[in-house]
Amino acid sequence: MIGSIDPVLLIASLMVASTPILLAAIGEMIVEKAGVLNLGVEGMMIVGAITGFIAAVESGSPLVGFAAAACGGALMALLFGILTQILLSNQVATGLALTLFGLGLSSLMGQGYNGIRPPATAALDLGPVSDLPVLGKILFSHDWLVYGSLALVAATWAFLKYSRAGLILRAVGESHDAAHALGYKVIRIRLMALLFGGACAGLGGAYLSLIRVPQWTEGMTAGAGWIALAIVVFASWKAERVLLGAYLFGGVTVLQLNLQAAGVAIPVQYLSMAPYLITILVLVIISADRSRAALNAPASLGQNFHASR
């Protein structure tokens, strides 16, 4: 039975399955690097999913859809930013509120969009390389966003490692008091990071509703945003490891679906639990090494900044 799973197709669909989580996770990593813990990824993703879906259906262009999704996610993040950075509300509570609100708002917006098919996004035409045996199918037969997300990971990695703006971002996340003392605009920098994170989450959500599924259903993110948060922890706030983490989870999801389809003698419900259980397992393994977890986490993560004097 398991033999009926085609490894080439498995790996190819792994890349597609991972892309939404990868996008959301890389955005959240930048946010956390700036010292902000936004637990509202799930809410931003689902709002991105529906705004992208509506825009794509109404305009007939998936590109417009993705642009709208990025804006939708960024708007949600802005809401979070205003509350936590300017009105100094608790980041954990506000993140939860963002998720609860996002879930409600998205299903409200999605009234009447159930069961519609969005305009299709074609695979990128890469010419002859797509026709390569095995490799062509695995690597060179995807839509532009799969490659875009990979480029984003590379860009984020280089941004944090080499650019001055990246250095300032890390400094703000490390110690907002010290950054403020040196004259850096902590709140402005954090808001910009949040907007980027929101846009990425929105794109990830739209990837679900426009390409991966492609359809709109209420609550369709089904915890992907939370898994993205877990991946950031798993990745120890490193871009290249976010990629690894996302593809790992994508792999588990795809394998689990393939096993379901192949009719393995395990009830569907238990197979569906797998991604969540493995997330927990990985979190345990990563956080068990206390010293390493503490060394890599941005030191001001989750703390609000108020320049009192």
Add this chain to the structure above:
Amino acid sequence: MLRLERRPSASRFWSTATPLLAVLATMIAGGVLFALLGKDPFVAIRTIFWDPLFGQFASYSRPQLLVKAGPLIVIAVGLSLGFRAGIWNIGAEGQYIIGAVCGAGAGLAFYPSESPLIFPLMILAGALGGWAWAMIPAILKVRFNTSEILVSLMLVYVAGHILSAASFGLLKNPEGMGFPGSRNFQQFPAAHNAEIFAGTGMHWGTVTAFLAVIGGYVLLSRHIFGFQVRVAGQAPRAARFAGVSPGRLTAICLGISGALAGLAGLFEVSGPAGQISTDFASGYGFTAIIVAFLGRLHPVGILLAGLLMALTYIGGELAQLTLNLPSAAIQAFQGMLLFFLLAFDVFANFRLRFGRVEVAR
């Protein structure tokens, strides 16, 4: 220029006023939202907040208020302990589900016995189930320093699949003609959580809610454990210095909130819901987070907030019937309420200042 200035100590007035302000602001913003959906905002707000209590169908909806508020209050009181201590159990929905599955399972195992011990046994099993489900994040937090936020949340999805597995498998009604879902507890009197006084909405879950409020109040204001919870949330190092063990506190707080969520699930499944089914999970565990914050993490506040939130549920259903307002609107409405509350909270700890400070010589 607008500036925020920290108050020397939190304002009592604003702590009480912000929830009221938040409700008011949500009504206004909700009105705008409803107007955008093409509904008359005033009629919609009246339908949600007024009609369930005093309208045409009030005699039906008033008891419903207690039915809906019960689980919200029970769960929120438990959550508030942890939230005060900085322990974020956001997986109450999962503990609620597991409590219901365990409790229902314990009862159904003895079907069709008429022993008076069955219902107490179910209560015990429900509480234990919720407790055990919450102890997973607790133990992982204490032993491995794993984020309780992410673990408890992941376990909600796992619990959802267990619920589905139970309704399709283990707990499926053998006489249910192949439909998923367990036996209905209405046909199992010894295990049925019936209304204590017919027509009032009072069932054992509501009684538990009142007990939880009283217990929570005494614990927080008089008992050393409540004091330790408060210190741990505000100043973790000071708590440690005062002899509070963070691990023990995490286990107790998560354990209590899990057990209470499990109880809420058990009372729900054996009473108002009636059976284990795939759509049993109704989001009470998440709404209870809003209730806990809206009630300022204070038991009495939670009692009021729970009733208010129950009102929006019932009012929302009413609006769905009479105005054709989508049910999702109420969910967005509740999320908005939490946003406004968090935003207005700034006034409790900060003063808003305009312009420059006068020099006091």
Add this chain to the structure above:
Amino acid sequence: MTGDVLLAIEGLTKAYPGVVANDGVSFSVAKGEVHALLGENGAGKSTLVKTIYGLVRPDDGKMRFDGKDYAPPEPRAARSAGVAMVFQHFSLFEALTVAENVALGMESPPPQRTLSARIREVSEEYGLPLDPMRMVGDLSAGERQRVEIIRCLLQDPKLLIMDEPTSVLTPQEVEILFDTLRQLAEEGTSILYISHKLEEIRALCDGATILRHGKVVGSCDPRAKTARELAEMMVGATLQSPKKEAGEPGKTVLEVRGLSLTPANPFGTVLKNVGMTLRAGEVLGIGGVAGNGQDELLAALSGEALSPPGAITLRGEEIGNLGPNARRARGLLCAPEERLGHAAAPDMNLTENAALTGSIRRGLLRHGFVDWQGARRFAEAIISGFDVRTPGPDVAARALSGGNLQKFVIGREVLQRPEVLVVNQPTWGVDAAAAAAIRQALLDLAAKGAAVIVISQDLDELMEVADSFAALNEGRLSAPRPTDGLTLDEIGLMLGGAHDMHLAEVHHAEA
């Protein structure tokens, strides 16, 4: 020395709610001058220098810098004008390298490789060795300060502001710093030196402006005044030194043997084979530069960190495996350094903070229920007994000034009649009057037969209150020596001399 005026300040005023931090402050700094800004904690020194550095905008007043009107809207403007600042609480990032930290403090840093070379070059020129590739979190307090100084020097500042730079240095390191500063002044850099340490100012500075309650109360040539005269200008009153009564030490109460402990915090200090014996009525002073294991030692004694069996005994009873409350019940009490957040919960009122550590020895618990009436009476007793200036026990701890809160914290422990009291930095950031009261309370406690351990970075304080002195250096505790006849030079060597510096670079240390 007194050339042209570089910085002139006129009538600078800055008010915060409830307090005027600077009230019509005027003074000037000449080119190449080392100018001291002297004042007690809360006199307004920090606000003043933050204004000069562009972090605080004044409500009123004028500044001129290098002949031009000067009103920096942000630190960037101050830096480009030629003002650099070394902060009291370091403005460094622990998880970044030395070079990255330096780059963050510069307007347009050169590429990483050039910068590293420049850091090496400048650090050698001024005798402050530093490896640009190291992580700041792994550096000692003295080395961290070097990072800050070099960050400033790379920008060729005209004015270098130093806010309490010596509180983290050993006497030998202070001497090296002073040599660097003198060298800079000779090259024409002006230095604004903020401190409340009088002897240092007399040794280093050409001129001094003295601040009290936000106002300038005098200016002088510090070398022409005695330390006592300066102190009286600064405090505005004659201060009494605490009186120490010589008593016969009693029986051994606390014994620590072979205590080795790895802290939970990865940046913490490992305690290595710490040992000491404490007798009733004795005051043991433990000195050391910040970050050499003070917090960890206090945690091991208070019970916040548990120790291996046999390491700590109180009156013959093994207590290493007991938590804080069990130790309190047996008479071992502590007062940690960090007042807000460790010794006291900032947002809780004084009644609640009194119950925080007092519930056991004051019998405030009945079957787990707190006697809040009793706690309130206890808080009132502390407030009246230790002259805590506050409207009453319902006030939140963070609303109190540093000195008043510290008196409350020390009073809370003293009134519980400890047999052993351990305090860490009891007068850090506290005004002189409160500091004197706290030291007297500790001495009175010892006179009544309690054993007291004072952990402090203020050597003068230790000389004043302690019977014997031991030094904490990189988690190791030296053998205690009687304080009578101990010289500053000897103490400096006990503290580890100049950390990580070649011995030949250590000059004679006298002050």
